[in-house]
Amino acid sequence: MDISLTPEDLAFRDEVRAFLDQNLNDEFRSLASGGPTNKDAQVRWQKLLHEKGWVAPNWPKEYGGTGWTATQKYIFNTELALAGAPAVSPFGLQMVGPVIYHFGSDEQKAKFLPPILSSDVWWCQGYSEPGSGSDLASLKTMAVRDGDHYVVNGQKIWTTYAQYADWIFCLVRTNKDVKQQEGISFLLIDMKTPGIEVRKIDSIDNQHTLNEVFFTDVKVPVENLIGEENKGWTYAKVLLTHERTAIAGVPQSKRVISKIKGIATKEMRGGKPLIENVSFRNKLAKVEVELMALEYTELRAVSALAAGGAPGPESSILKIRGTEIQQAVSELAVEACGYYAHVLKEDEYIGNDYAADFSMSYLYGRASTIYGGSNEVQKNIIAKMVLGL
Amino acid sequence: MDFSLNEEQNMLKDSVTKFVRDTYSYEERQKLVHSDIGFSKDHWQTFAELGWLCVPFSEEDGGIGGGPVENMLMMEELGKGLVVEPYFASVIFAGGLLASVASDEQKAELLAGIIEGQSLPTVAYAEAQAGYDLFDIKTTAKADADGYVVNGHKSFVMAGASATHFIVSARSAGDQRDESGISLVLVAADADGVSVKPCKSLDGHRVAEVTFDGAKGQLLGAEGEALPSLQSAVDDAMLALGAEVVGMMERLYKDTVEYTKTRKQFGVPIAVFQALQHRMVDMFTKQEQCKSLLLRAVLSRQQNNDSFNKDLAALKYAIGVQGQEVAHEAIQIFGGMGMTDEMSTGMYLKRINVINSLFGDADHHLARLVELS
Numbered sequence: 001m002d003i004s005l006t007p008e009d010l011a012f013r014d015e016v017r018a019f020l021d022q023n024l025n026d027e028f029r030s031l032a033s034g035g036p037t038n039k040d041a042q043v044r045w046q047k048l049l050h051e052k053g054w055v056a057p058n059w060p061k062e063y064g065g066t067g068w069t070a071t072q073k074y075i076f077n078t079e080l081a082l083a084g085a086p087a088v089s090p091f092g093l094q095m096v097g098p099v100i101y102h103f104g105s106d107e108q109k110a111k112f113l114p115p116i117l118s119s120d121v122w123w124c125q126g127y128s129e130p131g132s133g134s135d136l137a138s139l140k141t142m143a144v145r146d147g148d149h150y151v152v153n154g155q156k157i158w159t160t161y162a163q164y165a166d167w168i169f170c171l172v173r174t175n176k177d178v179k180q181q182e183g184i185s186f187l188l189i190d191m192k193t194p195g196i197e198v199r200k201i202d203s204i205d206n207q208h209t210l211n212e213v214f215f216t217d218v219k220v221p222v223e224n225l226i227g228e229e230n231k232g233w234t235y236a237k238v239l240l241t242h243e244r245t246a247i248a249g250v251p252q253s254k255r256v257i258s259k260i261k262g263i264a265t266k267e268m269r270g271g272k273p274l275i276e277n278v279s280f281r282n283k284l285a286k287v288e289v290e291l292m293a294l295e296y297t298e299l300r301a302v303s304a305l306a307a308g309g310a311p312g313p314e315s316s317i318l319k320i321r322g323t324e325i326q327q328a329v330s331e332l333a334v335e336a337c338g339y340y341a342h343v344l345k346e347d348e349y350i351g352n353d354y355a356a357d358f359s360m361s362y363l364y365g366r367a368s369t370i371y372g373g374s375n376e377v378q379k380n381i382i383a384k385m386v387l388g389l
Numbered sequence: 390m391d392f393s394l395n396e397e398q399n400m401l402k403d404s405v406t407k408f409v410r411d412t413y414s415y416e417e418r419q420k421l422v423h424s425d426i427g428f429s430k431d432h433w434q435t436f437a438e439l440g441w442l443c444v445p446f447s448e449e450d451g452g453i454g455g456g457p458v459e460n461m462l463m464m465e466e467l468g469k470g471l472v473v474e475p476y477f478a479s480v481i482f483a484g485g486l487l488a489s490v491a492s493d494e495q496k497a498e499l500l501a502g503i504i505e506g507q508s509l510p511t512v513a514y515a516e517a518q519a520g521y522d523l524f525d526i527k528t529t530a531k532a533d534a535d536g537y538v539v540n541g542h543k544s545f546v547m548a549g550a551s552a553t554h555f556i557v558s559a560r561s562a563g564d565q566r567d568e569s570g571i572s573l574v575l576v577a578a579d580a581d582g583v584s585v586k587p588c589k590s591l592d593g594h595r596v597a598e599v600t601f602d603g604a605k606g607q608l609l610g611a612e613g614e615a616l617p618s619l620q621s622a623v624d625d626a627m628l629a630l631g632a633e634v635v636g637m638m639e640r641l642y643k644d645t646v647e648y649t650k651t652r653k654q655f656g657v658p659i660a661v662f663q664a665l666q667h668r669m670v671d672m673f674t675k676q677e678q679c680k681s682l683l684l685r686a687v688l689s690r691q692q693n694n695d696s697f698n699k700d701l702a703a704l705k706y707a708i709g710v711q712g713q714e715v716a717h718e719a720i721q722i723f724g725g726m727g728m729t730d731e732m733s734t735g736m737y738l739k740r741i742n743v744i745n746s747l748f749g750d751a752d753h754h755l756a757r758l759v760e761l762s
Contacts, residue, residue, distance in 0.1 A: 128725070131653070132654075133654060133724050133725060134654050134655075134724070135654035135655045135656075138654075138655075138656075157725065158725045201729055201731075202729060202730035202731065203728050203729055203730060203735075204720075204727075204728055204729070204730060204735030204736075204738070204739070206591070206730075210725075210728070210729075267520070268518055268519070268520040269520040269521065269753070270520060270521075270522060271520075271522065271525065271566055274520075277752070279752050279755065279756060280752060283752075327717075331713075334742065335750060335752070338520070338521075338746050338750070339515070339544075339545045339743070339746040339747065340517075340544075340545070341742075341746065342590050342591045342592065342739070342742060342743045342746060343588050343589070343590050343591070343596065344588065344589040344590060344591055346588075346589070348586070348588070349588045350544070350545070350586055350588040350596065350597070350598040351544075351588075359591060363591075363735070363738075363739075366717065366720050366721075366727070366728065366735075366738075367725075367728050369721060370720075370721065370724050370725060370727075370728065371725075374721075374724065375721075376664060376665075379664075
């Protein structure tokens with residue numbers, strides 16, 4: 001056993017740091033810290049990564065990936081997060097991209113993959129429906145074949161950043177008469193198609209992140225079907241079980257903890273800086289212990305991948321613990337800021353320049369244990385697949 | 390031993406319950422939140438007509454002689470409705486403070502104004518450097534020929550933008566963290582030298598930073614000796630906020646139970662899943678325990694028990710921690726719906742969090758409990 005990085009890995013880490021020194025500015029950092037979303041800056045950041053060839057580390061090299069080892073990917077993700085870089089928008093690069101290069105036709109690959117890499121085309125995800133959350137396979141949005149196109153009717157919900165998206169990838173029902181999972185297809189739909197309406201959902205963090213998307217007689221060319229009709233569930237599942245990097249958010253949580261420590265030198269309690277308060281320090285230390293454990297859990301999974309194997313059962317807890325720790329850390333950030341954490345950040349607001357942003361990420365972070373398979377569903381999966389119950 | 394309410398108390402509680410049920414749906418509440426002043430002056434007049442604005446005041450002062458129990462009943466029900474009218478800030482907190490420190494002449498004018506629904510006073514006590522210490526004050530008050538001159542900055546003034554008067558805690562002697570030398574000065578909101586920077590808070594209420602630059606006002610109570618009265622008004626205020634949180638916790642667990650009976654996944658109402666049932670039982674348990682701590686502190690106040698400070702610290706600690714836990718669980722069990730502003734679930738969380746940050750958070754009161762033990 002040896003946890004040290006090889007000289008090659010260390011050289012790689014330096015290369016990543018040099019890139020960040022040169023390119024990561026405060027405007028890009030603000031995208032990662034809970035401020036209002038700014039698509040223009042997000043696109044410019046992703047284009048910088050793309051120019052360097054680093055925008056899609058998970059993709060196979062032939063489609064524009066980096067060809068990095070699992071360790072290099074881990075180093076890359078960690079360095080970016082520690083430096084406060086924003087995450088790439090996942091819908092194209094991490095979700096539909098892999099589905100297209102795994103199961104798409106050559107025409108689909110040629111048409112869709114390059115603009116995902118260049119961030120010229122933005123995607124959103126059409127999975128959840130009002131009646132289909134944790135029970136996704138019960139989805140009802142129908143696609144009926146009519147000559148050379150499908151006619152889509154139905155509704156999707158919780159569609160993150162649909163307002164910015166050029167395309168949406170959808171799970172739709174193409175057969176009602178078979179077992180639920182066997183009548184679902186995977187369709188790519190241009191958001192400019194007539195009959196699509198996006199409605200904003202007002203969410204508890206006062207940001208415009210979530211939407212409903214309504215489909216009324218939306219005509220979708222048959223060539224936008226991925227793979228075979230009624231096999232969409234299989235494709236979606238492959239995507240869900242596909243290697244998902246950085247899901248634990250360890251470096252992101254580390255970064256917030258270090259920010260909290262900075263704030264706690266300014267915030268006063270009992271005439272002294274909060275950082276001198278034993279109870280608060282204990283709480284910070286406890287969450288740091290949990291994070292230390294999670295960091296090594298993730299390293300164990302990375303090292304199994306690096307050795308060419310599949311990650312062991314330890315990897316199944318990364319999402320649950322990662323999101324729980326992210327929430328605990330954001331609660332501490334809000335606590336540290338006192339009442340100024342609870343002001344609404346509009347053009348004119350009271351307090352200081354950091355407190356209100358923490359509240360936004362705290363409130364939006366309540367969703368992290370709900371989306372991507374709620375933590376309850378994750379526990380069901382672990383009970384079944386890992387514990388064999 | 391008897392925890393039951395008397396007839397008047399039952400009528401008071403029922404009148405608030407009825408108002409919230411009939412006129413204060415969450416949707417109507419959100420309309421008020423987004424209106425210009427952030428609450429309804431019509432509702433405020435209704436409060437006056439229903440006799441709610443005189444609840445905490447003695448009969449000599451024109452009130453009904455209500456005490457901690459009556460305040461609790463009001464606030465528990467107002468909390469369930471997420472009511473944004475400044476009942477807490479202007480009637481319980483500012484009104485309670487005025488009733489204890491103002492002279493008979495001052496009371497005759499000021500309390501009558503509150504009871505008729507014309508005056509909306511608020512206490513300007515918080516300062517940015519003070520953390521949660523009431524006595525940590527930089528704002529100054531100096532006597533001059535016809536009153537007191539106030540200079541300084543108050544950081545988080547509840548209902549500050551619509552206030553008619555500020556009761557300012559200010560230093561007339563001593564150093565920033567001295568417990569003596571603190572005075573209360575009543576400054577009219579339209580006095581020269583008062584500037585108000587309004588802001589919305591996440592719970593839909595309105596707050597403000599207020600700067601006093603040579604603003605003139607009148608002294609309330611004895612010069613330099615205001616801290617005990619201020620602390621006592623804050624104690625009553627914390628009891629009221631405790632009741633508000635307990636009311637919200639009740640709605641949170643009941644709303645969650647109802648939702649799980651109607652929300653179907655995998656072909657069944659999610660209420661049948663034992664993993665969720667146990668969590669809802671925990672939510673219910675926490676609400677009942679906080680309610681017990683509330684009654685303990687309220688009755689301790691009513692009977693002037695020696696244990697009151699400890700009982701109050703226990704209450705404020707518990708509603709901070711367990712109120713937030715219950716609200717987090719409600720959002721999780723509501724799933725995506727819990728993330729929307731369409732449901733009141735998230736608003737309860739935000740109000741509970743604001744309350745936790747007023748007059749000392751859970752950590753502050755746990756430390757106080759340790760000191761008192």
